[in-house]
Amino acid sequence: MSYWFQDPGIKALLPLATSTSIKGLTTFFNMPALVIGANSLAESFMPQPSIIDIFNSRCTTRRSFFVTDEFSERFALKAARVLEGAGFTTFIWNKALPEAPIENVKECAVEMVKFEPDMIFAVGGGSVIDGAKGAWVLYERPDITDLGQVHPLNLLGLRKKAGFAALPTTSGTGSECTMAAVLTDTATHRKVPIANGDLFPDIAILDPEFTLSMPPKLTAGTGLDALAHAVDGIMTPASNDLTDAMGLRAIRLIFRYLARSYRNAKDREARFRMMIAATMAGTCFGQNSCALTHGFGHAVGSLFGIHHGLSVGIFIPYALQYYRSVTGKFLDICDELKIEGASDEERFSRLVQKIRDLLKELDVPLSLKGLGIAKGAFETRMEDMVLFAMEDIDTFFSPRPITEGESEKILRYAYDGMDIDF
Ligand SMILES: [Fe+2]
Structure with missing residues (x-):
């Protein structure tokens, strides 16, 4: 497997990104919409706009695919319950592995293709969110077979099929608000960071109750x-x-x-x-x-x-x-x-x-x-x-x-x- 960061052409362009002579000519500052607090996924009526209003406005087929692992599945179930209560169809894939091995990401993408979601929910720590981003790329772009080639200069054109929501269960990775994902190539024991402006999640739901059980x-x-x-x-x-x-x-x-x-x-x-x-x-x-x-x-x-x-x-x-x-x-x-x-x-x-x-x-x-x-x-x-x-x-x-x-x-x-x- 080859990796985009080994490409001499892309490497040559990277120092330009940090050059003081061009920095500031065009600066993008991207963030997902943030929903913060222990009441973010309230299941009862709240006298304020709810999380459902956000997803209602963004989803047409209202099919929600949850990527999670066994540890975080209970939080995915909670979020899925809220969506199902509002008429959404949900599917929970709970097989995400630590460090997001690329083969595991591909397995997730296969299930995503079968389900055809219009919103992907990543519920877990950094590996879960990163792996879900990788699967999202494969779901949207079946022509991409080598995730190691996803870099900042690609025109990915995501969101033709689905949006992306991140629900972190740890406090550290930051993947809920970055354009990066770190996958693992288990054959070479290498971390494979992928990065692209399309990988900023659309929505991040920060419920601190999800982090209480972290050891x-x-x-x-x-x-x-x-x-x-x-x-x-x-x-x-x-x-x-x-x-x-x-x-x-x-x-x-x-x-x-x-x-x-x-x-x-x-x-x-x-x-x-x-x-x-x-x-x-x-x-x-x-x-x-x-x-x-x-x-x-x-x-x-x-x-x-x-x-x-x-x-x-x-x-x-x-x-x-x-x-x-x-x-x-x-x-x-x-x-x-x-x-x-x-x-x-x-x-x-x-x-x-x-x-x-x-x-x-x-x-x-x-x-x-x-x-x-x-x-x-x-x-x-x-x-x-x-x-x-x-x-x-x-x-x-x-x-x-x-x-x-x-x-x-x-x-x-x-x-x-x-x-x-x-
Ligand atoms: Fe980090």
Whole structure:
């Protein structure tokens, strides 16, 4: 299988996206319609416009296809019940697998084609939503056989058959408000990020009650994913004032509420604010890209089977330290978090320490070694890690360009938990 991010022509165009000479000539800011709150899927009459009004206006055949997994199926059932009560026909496909393997996505698309929905509902964590996006592409465009070739320059022309609604059950991925989906090619152990402006969902329903049953480890991992989205989304040269506003507020919310929701799963205020934070962080990076947290996180995560949020979260301090020599934009984050200091350097050190303190509070190790990756396996996989990180689309949006040698060095520093000093 080939991947669009290996195409030299597309690669050559990517730096233009971050060029200060053309940035701002045309800027798109896309978001789904957001429906927020524990009453979003009310089954009884409410004296206000309801979710049904939205779907009534968008659906003609009123056939709703739900993509979910066994864990989130109960939430899909709740949403389906609300739609069925209003006369919609529903079908629930509950076989979505973690990390959205492409073969699994294709199986989902086969069922979608049989059912012929005019609205697709993705109910679950990031993998479910991402996999549903992939299946949506295959449903709308049967001529596309290679999902690895779906990139930002394709003219996909989705929505001729169905719209797309996302109902996240975790707070982190941001997929409910991005144009991206990360699939997995199990044959090559590679993450395959696909991206296209058509992949922004039409509607995102943020019901914090859906996140109450997340176990602590998943709460920590997904929350750190959101933090990585916001930090990279701010630091990348592709950022702008609108995305910065989203990212900075998300960071403030994450520092206030992530540890709280980790310690107490039933803390409804913390769950609610983390859901908002994840969507804001998703909106921040979703307009442009992440950078090295995800370039390295994807590489290490896919080769060693580490949860996405955990693998990108560990790289936040290392990425910031690598960016430091070319940008002072971290000061915006310091301002947002009220991190003072006698000099920029002191403020930077305190910011990095604050992030490490949060990792510790979440019982997340600060190094790859701490994750339990054996030294021998780490060395054996070094060449692949460097290749995957260098080819990763997020790496192209790093504020500081990176060579293969520097990538290897960062990986070794991150393995031992050493500060980046080059
Ligand atoms: Fe992510």
